[in-house]
Amino acid sequence: MHTTILGYPRIGADRELKSATEGYWAGRVDATTLAGVGARLRADVWRGLRDAGLEAIPSNTFSLYDQVLDTSVMVDAVPDRYRHLTGLDRYFAMARGTRDVPPLEMTKWFDTNYHFLVPEVEPGTRFRLVGGGDAKPLAEYREARALGVETRPVLVGPLTYLLLAKPAAGAPSGFAPLDLLDGLVEVYAELLERLAGAGAAWVQLDEPVLVADRAPAEIAALARAYRRLGDLPSRPRLLVATYFGTVGDAALRALAATRVEAVALDLVAGPGNLEALASVGGLPRKTVVAGVVDGRNVWRTDPRRATAVCAALLGLADRVAVSTSCSLLHVPVDLDAETALDPAVRGRLAFARQKVGEVVALGRALHGGEVAPAAGPEVTPPAVDHRVRARLETLADTRRGDRAARLAAQTERLGLPPLATTTIGSFPQTERIRRARADHRAGRLTDEEHTRAMREEIARVVAVQEDIGLDVLVHGEPERNDMVQYFAEQLDGYAATGHGWVQSYGTRYVRPPILHGDVSRPRPMTVEWTAYAQSLTDRPVKGMLTGPVTMLAWSFVRDDQPLADTARQVALALRDEIRDLERAGIRVVQVDEPALRELLPPRRADQAAYLDWAVGAFRLATGGAADTTQIHTHMCYAEFGEIIGAIDALDADVVSVEAARSRMELVTDLRAAGYGGGIGPGVYDIHSPRVPSVEEMEGGLRRALRAVAPDRLWANPDCGLKTRAYPEVEAALRNLVTAARRVRATTCGQQMNWWIVEQFLNVGA
8 A cells, every 4th residue: 555545525526416415305316316326426436546546545435425424324323213214214314304303413523614413322322233244335345346446445433433422312421422332343343354255455444533632541442442353353454544633642552552554644734743653663563644645725735845754754664655634525526627716826726636646646756766746837925915914913902892881782772672583694595596696607697687686685585584573684695605605705815616616514515715815805795785684674684794713714725824814814804894884884793603613623732722813813803893783603513612711702792503403502511601691592403404393492492591591592593594495494483483482471571571661761762
């Protein structure tokens, strides 16, 4: 094994998987057709990697939705609420829910924008290999072999699977999913023996949890698991893959003591892996798979630096193989499709297909005695904006006034009831709206026609919200393709791709923009649309912005300066936008930061520095707002309980959070941490097609009231509504408003009476 990669995009060059899967959900495509599309995509990937000259090719990296969900199904970790379903109906119910059954919780895959389905386990969970000899990794290995391609099946490692799992509701206190390790390892042992029998020479077990701080008991569990798997009398050779950071010395020593044949190390996100490897005396009698080609970002690899890193490893292991730092799942498929990109930017880039070529070239240089590949033609350096840099150097303190004083001023200005209702921002993106945007980009629709179409949709959205009875409205964002890309297309220093799709979750794909130079705002970005919406109603309309951390996390960001410096440049542009929204009469501004937890470094020693600049960037963006302007932020689908202090330090007036799938966990965490602002726990999951009942939402709000005072509690969905259809959205929001009014009437009665009196006095005045 001289050259390999840890994984490859599965969506297809033209997003074929999205079309087929959504067609299946809509009843336009049957299961056989969906399976056929998957088989063609897998075959294209395997043949393409073989033809590119890659020596070791991964398989079982394809998934109809998520690789962790695939693992749950494979080992029969299926909660009882799905047991009445079978096949794809069960699989997609676990991912998306049904009309009657909620889905599994969804959260971020470490510090990426990829979301996985969180396994639910309990003491009574009994793992088994579903399908036996026809289990998915076996089936796909045989499928590739029938095409003449020998592959290395990839599995989510048992330690990672259980450390990412959560106890099912009702599990006894003190139970930890890792308690089930021995039973799970026996299933893996059976699978490895079956793969060996089918002819597999290697199997890859992904253990990215090893780059985070691990307790001694967890290291002992790692050693026990891989001692058992390594000692199997009949098995393939084992590659334990780590990525997204530096592996701890204890974990490296534990792996060194086992009989696994290879360990993959991320030498891009974890440059400290070289030092860690040296500190434990290297990995004698093992192969180190050197992740020197960045699997997370789109910049070209410096071949001389990468070759030097690989050469430094030669004295620390018996063999060195060249690889990507992690799976290429996180980058677009093919740069050749981007014919419209500025050549100065394009010349600095490599997508998945090009990164495979880099791996192959580096492997030949390392093992074939060839000279390292040339760095390529001279590339244009990033653009520098001296005006932006000068403003940031002289910007004064960004703190707003006291939170309690702000709340009083905002209460007087907004006149909202306790338990106010709102949404997170976007409304359904209808086919008509998407077509209008596409026609405008293609020149088939004039600027005036595009503006008219967007205004018609905004007027419709405002009218719908008023009819439903929401208290704080949004304009619905019909003009926006994506919450990051929309802003990136209007900021200098960013470039947008035409086909650079990356999977976020399921069939939700995004085109991360490319932040390649200094960032500035040439003109207002949202004021026209928000001000128009506000002109249609007396109720407050929220201005909707994407925060600086999320703008970085969901972009491919320049790597020639610290992220903190780039974040401040984005924050300055947002600060100017908030100022212009206030001048246009907007009283509420939401600055979304769903990625705040996402970028948190895996090691505790590195986290304080990150949170310091991340919080500072948010406060730079919002710190110029008047005390009477209510600043909201939104966060979703991550373990935010780990950064409660930072959430409070953002100093937002209201935080809305995903809480429907996670059973209001974060609300309780915020209360315990002494958070003093408003909070809007998502009382229904918008990623599922089901419409929760009034009673279900009312129950969620009452649970939240155990931790949050009524005057600080908001009622809202857990995320934006762009992926849903109007009939289900309207039904769900009507139920939300009814639930909030019920709770308001019974729990907030006394406060509500005071609110009515205040409104009467205000009108009289």
